[in-house]
Amino acid sequence: MNNIKLSNEQIRLLGLSRKEIRVFDALRSGDTTPLTISGHTKISRPAIYEILQRLKNRGLAKSNIINGKKYWSQAKDRDLEEELYSTKRQLLNIKKGVEEVRGISDSMVVVHRGGPAIRKLLNTIIKDNKDERLYGIQGDVVLIGWNKVFGVEGTNELNREIKKNRIIVEAIVPHGWLERQTKLLGEKWAKNFEGRMAVTHEIDEEYFKHGGQIWVFRNSLYLIAMNEEIIIEVRNSEIQKLILSMFRFIQDNSKKIDVNALLRGLIEG
Numbered sequence: 001m002n003n004i005k006l007s008n009e010q011i012r013l014l015g016l017s018r019k020e021i022r023v024f025d026a027l028r029s030g031d032t033t034p035l036t037i038s039g040h041t042k043i044s045r046p047a048i049y050e051i052l053q054r055l056k057n058r059g060l061a062k063s064n065i066i067n068g069k070k071y072w073s074q075a076k077d078r079d080l081e082e083e084l085y086s087t088k089r090q091l092l093n094i095k096k097g098v099e100e101v102r103g104i105s106d107s108m109v110v111v112h113r114g115g116p117a118i119r120k121l122l123n124t125i126i127k128d129n130k131d132e133r134l135y136g137i138q139g140d141v142v143l144i145g146w147n148k149v150f151g152v153e154g155t156n157e158l159n160r161e162i163k164k165n166r167i168i169v170e171a172i173v174p175h176g177w178l179e180r181q182t183k184l185l186g187e188k189w190a191k192n193f194e195g196r197m198a199v200t201h202e203i204d205e206e207y208f209k210h211g212g213q214i215w216v217f218r219n220s221l222y223l224i225a226m227n228e229e230i231i232i233e234v235r236n237s238e239i240q241k242l243i244l245s246m247f248r249f250i251q252d253n254s255k256k257i258d259v260n261a262l263l264r265g266l267i268e269g
Contacts (some may be wrong), residue, residue: 014060014084019043022044023051024074027061034073059083115149118231122158125215125222130165135216135247137172139208140180147228152185160193172250173258174205178259182266194263201254216243 016024022041031037034048043051052072055061059079063072074080112121132201146155162169178200182190221240225230233241 014058019047020033020055023048024055024060025073027055027074032073035068035070037072039251055244089184090231092100108233108235110235112231112233114229118149118226118229119154119233121233123161125217125220126158126161126165126167129167129199129217129220130213131167132217133168134162135170135244135249137247138213139174139178139205139210141208141211142213142224142226143181143184145211145229147202148225149229152189155185155256156189157194163192170199170201170251172201172203172247174208175202175255176205177202179266187267190263190267194267200257200259202257203250203254216240216247230253 011241017042022043023037026037026040029040031040034045034052037043038045038048041048050059052063054116056063060075060083061072062075063070065071075083112118152157209229211225213222213226215222215224219235221234221237223234226230241267
C-alpha cells in the first residue's frame, strides 16, 4: 500500500501531540511493535501502548494478532482520508446539507444541498463580500428555482441586501431578460433590482436553455442550479480563474447596456 504523505498542515489538522506524531511516523516507517517504536522514538513502552490505543481509537492505526503476538500499522489510506476530512468538518463547522469535496488544501470545493443550506449560504455570501464586485451569468429558466427556494419576496429581500452591502454586480444575461423579469415579477422587483448592477452584457438566448447560474467574486466561485437546489462553491482554484477568463471574453463580445437606466424606464413606463 502506498502511504499518504501528510503535510504539516494536515498533521496540525489532526490535532496530534508531538509524541503521537512521532509514534505515527514510526508506524509509517514500518515499525510494527511497541518495542521497535520505543527504540526509534525514545518514548517509554508504557506510553507507546497508550498512544497506539489513542491512534487506533481515532482510526489512524490498526492492530493484528499474528501467532499470538500483536503487531501495529497505520490505518488504510482511505481511513486516513476520512479521519482527516471528519476533523476538518468539525474545525470548519461544516453543517448538515453541506459537503466538501476532498478539500484538504487551500483550494476547496463545497457542495451545498437543499433550500435551508442554500438560503443560509447566499445570505452569508452577501455579508462576507461587502463592497466587492460580483460577476454573474443567468437566464430566464433560473426563475423557477428561485421562486421555489426563496419566493418572490425572499428574492426581493436578497436584492435589497446586495444593495445594502454595496456589492457591485456585472451580469451576462440573454437579450430582453430585464424586460421579461419585470413583466413576470412586477414593479417592486424592478425597484429592488435597480441600483444593484453596474452594467449588463446581453447575448443570444440560444446560450441560456438551462437553469444554471454562475456567481464569481474575487476569492470564490458559485455554480448554482437552483432548480435542483444545489450550489457548488469553489475557492482559490484554477477553475475560478478559468470562469473569470470566460466572463471577460463574453464581455468583449457582447452588447453592453445601462441596466439601471433601462429599469428606471420600465418602472416609469
